[in-house]
Amino acid sequence: MGSPVHNLTSRAKGNAVAVSASPKRHSRHLLSNTLFRYYFLFSILALCLVLGLVILFIGKTALLLFGQISPLDFFFSFNWTPEEEAFGAAAFIVNTLSLTALTLLIAVPVSVGMAVLCAEIAPKWMKNFIRPVLDLLVGIPSIVYGYLGLTVLLPFLRRASGEGLGDGLLAAALVLALMVLPTICRISDDAIVSVPRKYRDAAYALGSTRLQVIFRVVLPAAKRGIISAVILGMTRAVGETMAVVMVIGNTPQLAKTLFTPSSVLTSNIVMQISNVEFDSTWNYALHMMAFLLLLISFMLILVIRILGRKRREV
Amino acid sequence: MSGSSSTGKGHPVKGGRTQAMEFSRTRYTARAQRRNKAATFGFYTLGFLVMLLIFWMLFTILAKGLPALSFDFLIKQPEEIDPGGGIGPVLFNSFYILFISLLISVPIGIGAGIYMAEYAPDNAFTGALRICVESLSSVPSIVFGLLGLAIFAEYFDVGLTILGGGVSLALLNLPMLARVTEEAVRAVPGEIREAGYALGMTKFHVIRKVVLPVALSAIITGVCLVAGRAFGESAVIILTAGLSTSGEMWDFNLFSPGETLAVHLWYVQSEAIVEDARQIADKSAAVLVFVVLLINLAFRLPLWFGKRRQGH
Incomplete structure (x- = not known):
């Protein structure tokens, strides 16, 4: 100094x-x-x-x-037999979309219900209990979800349905639903909490019951936030790999029933990437599938941004 | 409308009972109130079931693995053929790769978050940066795995290594670190910054001496969340660090293959031929979840107590 x-x-x-x-x-x-x-x-x-x-x-x-191959073959052919130079990824694309849809079908009602419970109904001590527990759920590694799905859910599904294997879209969707639940729930929760109190007061003053206030006032007012939450859940469901790999069956075919062993974009990449040469059509096809995943995620983020901008304008 | 005495007592949020006595009971209100009660019951049931599911899940994982756990298991070599293998090197690799990834991602992620919160002007350039961060945080982890594979296995041609795993994992962590830092820094009230400027401090000095100490607990919480996620990440590590270890316990070599605990769980479950694969998988899963919970909770406990002492 x-x-x-x-x-x-x-x-x-x-x-x-x-x-x-x-x-x-x-x-x-x-x-x-x-x-x-x-x-x-x-x-x-x-x-x-x-x-x-x-x-x-x-x-x-x-x-x-x-x-090396035409885009038409890649996007519209259901035939994926790399050993015979057939690289049709349509089955994976359709499976990814249907898996995501099925996941949301299960997860959205439950998550939004939990969000309503947290934000509107539960007493304070219960909120202070539920919210950290949901945060805990986010931290659990995806491989552990997959392992639980494999060792607990699949035997259960086998017994319940009488199917031989139990793996397929339904098992994967159930596991994914549990994984996206905290994501959707916490963000919807925030959206519902940020609905101004005066809306509720006005509805109660007109003699509404709490149920009517929730469904006719609060949820419509929080709509955009909830949709953003659902889309964020979608990005997680689309990109999830290890949990899906363990329960979906890993067979490159179109999932015609809930119990058809099949494969989605992510699971197919991780199962096959280590077996292929870098300079092969097979490798290029796997990279194209990853690129598709990337495009889907970017598109979903774009939708969230548009929703967010509109919400700010309103 | 009789008995106005009870009007002020119950806020309508509390439920329908007071209302029911006040208003003449038309069939419509009666039905609405029945539905309200049924729905409230339904929401509580849903909450109860979900909580039950979560705790049952945690209990299943921990109860299956933890009682059978011995210190031996944590430090022994994995076995390929004989039963009784441990998870020593893979557990070590997990922490080593986590450490490397945090070493790279924490300075850059926090720097990026501070830029977005403190420096970024409100213009199109910042908008573009924000789109970048959001897009990056939506990139599926498997894509980061492919990127790591392309950079380290193809471009630099070093194969599947601890270094490759650590760097790829760091890239995956970056956007989330940037976001938690930005939120933490934004939550710091503007007045205390202005007090700093009024004393003639430079912008960086204010950030270092005023803003960061206030935001620190939120940032640490965020880093712990990221670390917990990184510790259990498997898709990236499978593609970049591989499915094998070098076979030594304390192998600090950055260029050895670096199978982590999460990957080991996958390997044991899908490819291993040892007869006690199931027990090893159970125990590995329990250790994995236990460590993740520890990372999430333990680092936050001192902060909670600190807050309590300050009287919040």
């Missing part, structure tokens, strides 16, 4: 340093101020760079596919 410091009493030291050493210290502060501004900017740009890398690396390899 600056030279005058040595003859000061310890009590005054703190103050004196700030004043006496100020030119040096000041310039140091200015320097760190500038440096760190650039560091923070660099950090956020690094994030964008990562996104660029994702699109570049996956997209580049994916597009090599269409130099």
Whole structure:
């Protein structure tokens, strides 16, 4: 520090340093101020760079596919037998869509019901109990969900349905529903809580019961937030890999029934990627499937943004 | 409308009973109130069932694995053929890869979050950055796995390594870290920043001495959430760090294969031929969940107590 410091009493030291050493210290502060501004900017740009890398690396390899087979074959053929050079991904695409739809069909009523319970009905101590427990659920690794599905849910489904194997869309959808439940529930919860109190008061003043207030006033007012929550749940369901792999059966065919062993985009990638050469049509096809996943996620994020913008305007 | 004395007593939120006595009971209101009661009951039942399901699940995982757990199991080598294998190296790899990934992602993620909360001007450029962060956070984990595979196994040609797993995992963590930091920093009240500026502090000095200490507990909570998620992540690690270990317990070499506990659970369940695969899987799952709960809870406990002492 600056030279005058040595003859000061310890009590005054703190103050004196700030004043006496100020030119040096000041310039140091200015320097760190500038440096760190650039560091923070660099950090956020690094994030964008990562996104660029994702699109570049996956997209580049994916597009090599269409130099080898026609897009029509890839998107509309149900025949996936890589050993015979048949790369039709239609079955995986349809399965992914139907799995997501089935998951939401199970998860949305339950999650929104839980959100209503948390936000409108439950007493305070119960809210303070339910919310952390749901947070806990988010932390459980997806592989553990898959393992539970495999060891607990599948035997149960086998007994309940009389099917031989039990794996397929229904098992995967049940596991996924439990996984997206906290996501949808917490965000819908926030959306419902942020509905202004005066709406409810007005409805109660007209003599509504709580049920009527919930369904005719609160839920319509929180609609956009709840839809955003559902879409966020969708992105999680579409991209989930390990939990699905363990219960869906991993057979490249169209899931015609709830118990047909089948495969979705994510599960097929993770099952096959380690067996293929980097410069093969097979690898390109798998990358194209990953690229599709990427596009679906981006599309869903876009929808959430549009919803969010409209909500702010209203 | 009789007996106005009880009008002020019960807020309608409490339920329909007071109302029922006040208003003449038409068939319509009676039906509405019956439905209201039935629905309230239904919501509570739903909540009860979901909570029951969650606790049953946690109990199943932990009760199956934890009682059979021994210290030996935690440090022994996995066996390929004989029963009695442990999870020593994979457990070590889990923490090692988690450590590497946090080492890379925490500085950048927090930096990005601070930029978005403190520096970003309200213009189109910031809008584009925000779209980037949101898009990145929606990218499925398997895609990060493919990216890591393309960068490390193909471009640098080092194969499946701990380093590749750690870096890929860090990329997966980045957007979530940026988001929790941004939220935490935004929640800091503006007045205390202004007090700092009024003392002549530079912007960075205010962030370091005023904003970050206030936001710290929220940031730590966020980092713990991310760490818990990263500890159990498997899709990325399978593709980038592989399904095997180097066979040594304390292998700090960044370029050895780095199977983690979550991946080991998958491997044991799907490909292993040892006869006690089921027990190993049960115990691995229990350890996995236990550690994740520990990461989520233990790091937050001191913060809770700290808050309580401050009298919140």
